[in-house]
Amino acid sequence: MGRAVPREITRVPRDGDTLGISWSGALQHAVKHLPELPHNDIVQLAGALRTDDTTEKESPRLFAELRSRTARPLWAPLVVDQAAALKKSPEIDVALRRADSLDVAVLAIGGWSPDTSTVWQRVSEDLARAAARAGEVAEVSGLLLDESGHELDTPVAGMVVSASIAQLRAAHHRIGVASGAERAPAVLAAVLGGGW
Numbered sequence: 001m002g003r004a005v006p007r008e009i010t011r012v013p014r015d016g017d018t019l020g021i022s023w024s025g026a027l028q029h030a031v032k033h034l035p036e037l038p039h040n041d042i043v044q045l046a047g048a049l050r051t052d053d054t055t056e057k058e059s060p061r062l063f064a065e066l067r068s069r070t071a072r073p074l075w076a077p078l079v080v081d082q083a084a085a086l087k088k089s090p091e092i093d094v095a096l097r098r099a100d101s102l103d104v105a106v107l108a109i110g111g112w113s114p115d116t117s118t119v120w121q122r123v124s125e126d127l128a129r130a131a132a133r134a135g136e137v138a139e140v141s142g143l144l145l146d147e148s149g150h151e152l153d154t155p156v157a158g159m160v161v162s163a164s165i166a167q168l169r170a171a172h173h174r175i176g177v178a179s180g181a182e183r184a185p186a187v188l189a190a191v192l193g194g195g196w
Contacts, residue, residue: 005030005177009106012173015039017103019068020163022046022141023078024108024118026177037068043098044071045105045168046141047078047161049118072098076161078142079122083161092161099163105171109178110139111186119144123156131156138186140176140193141168147185149193165193 005026013019016039021027023046044063063071074095080086087096099105110117112132119139120128131154135146142160144152151157151165168174178187 001026001030001177001179003030003033005106005175006033006035008175009104010035010037012175013037013040013104017041018043018098018101020045020099020102020105020168020171022106022108022162022177023048023074024110024177025049026179027106027108030177031063031066034066037066040068041070041098042066042068042072043095043102044074045099045107045163047074047076047080049078049122074161078161079119079159080161081159083159086161096163096167099167100170102167102171104173104175105168106175106177107141107168107190109176109183109186109190111183112136112138112144113182116180116183116186118142119156119160123159127155130154138189140165140190143168145186145189145193147189147192149189149191151193 018041020043063073072095075091114120119142134154136144136152137147138145142162143165146152
C-alpha cells in the first residue's frame with residue numbers, strides 16, 4: 001500500500017494544483033515514496049499522531065521527506081481537549097484555511113473501534129463508547145461519520161484538529177485510503193457521505 005497510494009496520488013494532480021494530505025500511519029509511509037512535486041502546493045489536513053515506527057527521539061513528521069513547491073504542515077496533534085481554541089492559533093489557522101481551495105484531498109479512512117481507529121485510542125473509553133452509541137462507524141481525517149456518511153456532533157468531534165468535512169468534500173478530487181476488510185463499513189460510510 002505504501003507504493004500503490006503514491007501512484008494514485010501522482011496520477012491526479014496537475015501543475016499548480018493544491019494537494020491536501022491527511023494524517024495516518026499508512027499515509028506517512030506513502031508520502032516517503034512520492035516523487036518530487038515541484039509545481040504543487042501541499043497542505044497537511046489533520047494533526048499529527050505518533051505511529052509504531054516513531055522513535056522517542058523524533059516527533060511524527062508528514063512532510064519530512066516531501067519535495068514540492070510549498071508544504072504547509074499542521075503544527076498540532078490530531079486529538080486535544082480543546083481543539084477549537086488550538087485552531088485559532090495563527091500557524092494552525094493559516095494551514096487550515098489553505099484547505100478551502102483543495103484540488104486533491106488524500107484522506108485516511110478508519111473505523112470506530114479500538115483496532116480500526118487511531119482517534120478511539122486517544123480519547124477516554126467513555127467518550128469513545130458514547131460516540132459508538134450515537135452511531136459513529138467511521139472517521140475520515142479524524143472526523144466522525146455515521147453509517148450514512150453524515151458527520152456526527154459528539155464530544156469527540158470537538159477534540160479533533162483537522163480540516164472540516166465541508167472543506168474535504170469541496171476538493172475537486174478525493175482519494176480515500178483504508179486497509180483491511182474490518183474497515184469496509186467505514187469506507188462505505190465515507191463513500192455514501194462524500195464520495196471519497
